[in-house]
Amino acid sequence: MSTLALTGGRVLRPDLTVDRADVLVDQETGEIGAIGPDLGDDADTVLDATDALVTPGFVNGHCHVAMTLLRGYADDKPLDAWLSEDIWPAEAELTPEAIEAGAELGLLEMVRAGITGFADMYFEMDRVADAVDRAGVRARLGHGVISVGKDHEDAREDAETGLEFARAFDGAADGRVRTAFMPHSLTTVSEAIYEEFVPKARDAGVPIHLHANETNDEVTPIVEEHGVRPLEYARELGLLEPGDFLAHGVHVDETEISLLAETGAGVIHCPASNMKLASGMAPVQALLDAGVTVGLGTDGAASNNDLSLLDEARDAAMIGKLAADDAAAVAAADVVEMATAGSAEAIGLPAGRLETGAPADLAVIDLSGPHLTPHHDLVSHLAYAAAASDVRHTVCDGRVLMRDRDVRTLDADRVRERAAAEAAALVERAES
């Protein structure tokens, strides 16, 4: 049995208390074997956690990881115009190689940020799955299905691609890759596609993930056409089963919040994307009060513009207070929970809790920076003051992905060069 010990630091327990302890990992099973004093003596590998906090790895509940290629390409526009004028024309020029390069860049960034699991909706997902396998993290992946701008047969083909990917790749990368059926949203996918493919996804035994209630412009046409709120329409389509999760949920009313609580479907809150695209303020405190499972996501790098859940936690707390008009709303502990166990539960990955027997998906946060001094409350620091650059080591499934800020599973220089070259070529194709 080979073992890994994280020694000399403090640990963040599932109840969000902090105490001094070492963590011992069984690398064969990928699980945490013990948490307690002096566990480093006989370990095969030791990671130094002195002056640091060992936390569960962060879980990015909603992403389009290959969109790192479009970071900084189109900013300062609302969702509709941003997608139709800039993003979709550029995405039409994406090649499988470009997507793989963009995915590797995003994975490099996420491993450096202590992110050990994520959910991703994009295309050429076999390439994304390969990159996830190499990077060593966990993911729930799906091909984004869209029917707007396509005839019904082309839309069916897109949905078939989504279903086939979900069937073929569930359990890939030694079980670290799980899948979902991922229709883009309630307005960009036709009712006929939902009617045919929701039952097929249920038969395949995979959950469903989509964007929902992101902007008001998305809510109005559904209310006008169907006479019900978007999530009531979603329910009529057979969506919102346990295990399903939606991104955004910004414009949800009380009926829809109750529906989420009753069905057990999760919500991934993406505060940076919601602020940048001026989509609105999600009622996060109301969702939490109702007992909805809430996680955090970055969305794609083009609407964020980085992939850090520590940034997202801070943004969530800030905007959550504004939305509730209450400084006590969406507190530090709430956003730390959302960035770890909340996201993991929403997207259905076995992560988010640092306890014996749990998968060893861990981040080690260096607490020595001046911005993290003094140490009154480390949960407060995670929520409000820590940055991705404070992450010292990242471990997933018992394997060391980053040691002393050096990513071991990906060649950082090569990944950056390749992604920069693919991004430049992509933009040239899109603009010629």
Ligand SMILES: N[C@@H](CCSC[C@H]1O[C@@H](n2cnc3c(=O)[nH]cnc32)[C@H](O)[C@@H]1O)C(=O)O
């Ligand atoms: N197969 C589809 C691809 C869909 S992937 C998911 C899509 O979501 C887009 N996207 C990224 N961020 C957001 C967002 O915040 N809301 C809605 N869509 C987004 C992203 O650019 C990508 O086109 C096709 O043929 O176009």
Ligand SMILES: [Zn+2]
């Ligand atoms: Zn998105």
